[in-house]
Amino acid sequence: MKSGEGFSIEVQETSAAAKGKAPLIPAPLPPPRPEGWGKGIAILDLILRICAVVATLASTAAMGTSEETLPFFTQFFQFQASYDDLPTLQFFVIAMALVGGYLVLSIPFSIVTIIRPRAVGPRFLLLILDTVALTLATSAGAAAAAIVYLAHNGNLNTNWLAICQQFGDFCQKVSGSVVGSFIAVVLLMVLVVLSAMALRRI
Template identity: 55%
Template structure:
């Protein structure tokens, strides 16, 4: 009698695993879509950031653009690469919904997600350092805070960073979800 009870509990747990993994895969797909919005929105917001200060003469103008600073250019490129990767990873995410027992492709996604998270984190960190200097300046090195003059420029770059950090957190959650789905199988 105990052997039958033990077998039936094993059958129940094996039937639950694909359903839970399918749910994790659906959640992973939704997170990928949200991360695409965050990363692509950040790239677009930063890539279109520019501001010109009006002065009395039209011959002397001060202009701030994202590509004036290499860190912002790196940030835009990193966000674009991560966005492209996330779009290309959507078919694999759909494959995991259909075949919740797929193991090898999920391992590949974990490694690629981790690499993309590292790339996006490095780009966002470099841009965050410059945005901090733009807001606060650095008196010891005579770097003046420019956000009093270039207010719109600073607001857009700060907003762009928020979107990228949201995408980083979503990538982190996706890695944990894939790890959880992998650990549920034997």
């Protein structure tokens, strides 16, 4: 190299720069979602599911044992009130027994969601079946509530007499059973919402 002469370093252009395009930068991966939130929902789901089992089975037992006979008549002529005298209350007992049985069978699936909070299959199955159980419990509770209202207040237009003044124990059991069914309905609504939230977070 002669003195006074400059030198240059050749830099090869990359193909992306030659084309006037910036090199692609991979997008950062989203941070993994913590499993503690999903496990907390699953534990709450199990607790509410057990409470719903107690409410439905207690409601079914109260309605199934609601029977009263007025004592001041002879054995040949008695007034008696029982749940199986009305098809609506029979439907209530069957429907709530089905819902209670389903809730008992769903407990193992709820335990699986605690062990595996990111499992989609069990959570999605619980969401569908809880919705069906919610519909059945709501229809049974609403139908029985209409009968309880008539038993307490009667209906003069249809000559339906209020019988709760005579059959107090019967009406008390039936009313308590309906209240228990609506508690179960509220719990099932919360279970459906929790399942939907858990699926959204997975």
